[in-house]
Amino acid sequence: MSNTNNKLSLEETDQFRKQGYLGPYTLCSPEEMLNMQPEIEHILETDAPDHKNRVHNRHLDFPLINDLATHPTIVERMASLYGPDLLLWRTNFFVKEPGAKEIPWHQDFNYWPLEPPIIISAWIAIDSATLENSCLQIVPGSHRRVIPHIKATSDMAFNQMGDLDFIDTTNFVNLEMQPGEFVLFNERTLHHSEANRSDKRRIGLAVRVIVPIVKVFDWDSPQHELIVIHGEDPVQFNKRS
DSSP states (O other): OOSTTOOOOHHHHHHHHHHSEEEEEESSOHHHHHHHHHHHHHHTTSOOSSOSOTTBOGGGTOHHHHHHHTOHHHHHHHHHHHOSOEEEEEEEEEEEOTTOOBEEEEOGGGGOOEESOOEEEEEEESSOBOTTTTOEEEOTTGGGSOOOEEEOOTTBSSSEEEOGGGOOOTTOEEEOBOTTEEEEEETTOOEEEOOOOSSSOEEEEEEEEEOTTOEEOSOSSTTOOOEEEESOOSSOTTOOO
């Protein structure tokens, strides 16, 4: 890790502003994450209490996922970038079994019911994420412009994709990670992962964090709630009766 208190240096915050991402950083050792994998596999085999999407918002019903998503190693770095008041909006697992489809180049905010779309994401490697099993790929500096999104082709995992006529991926970075490592990126940072052509599974846990002035217009499930993970929520834009 860059320093002991998890706060970012000026060089790191400058890199995030210019390139739209940071990391990988270490959340826990590969051995510690491997020890968590059986419980994570169990979670992914069970339905949530109020919805059927097993990969979505499991921080709300399993302490292990909440602890990973709200770990100070992640949250304090986010606070260095986005200020002291942070709300956990959503977590979701990306499970790419062998043969899983390509996730197209995209900017996250295109899909999200948020206004204004100000979000910082952490992507935590549960398994090893390598070139072989389709690690995350990112285009540095791509967060500085909005890319039009169009209907995705049938070989893609998403229904919409960034329009390749507007995307220059010549300088993309492969974010290979060991279990227990994570990266940070924002809502406009172009990213992607290839189809999993290996015989190795790849699970990542995405953690989506907003600032209090962001309004959520569409909730994921009846019991979905925002959790204050740093500072406070002074405006209460998303208070649900």
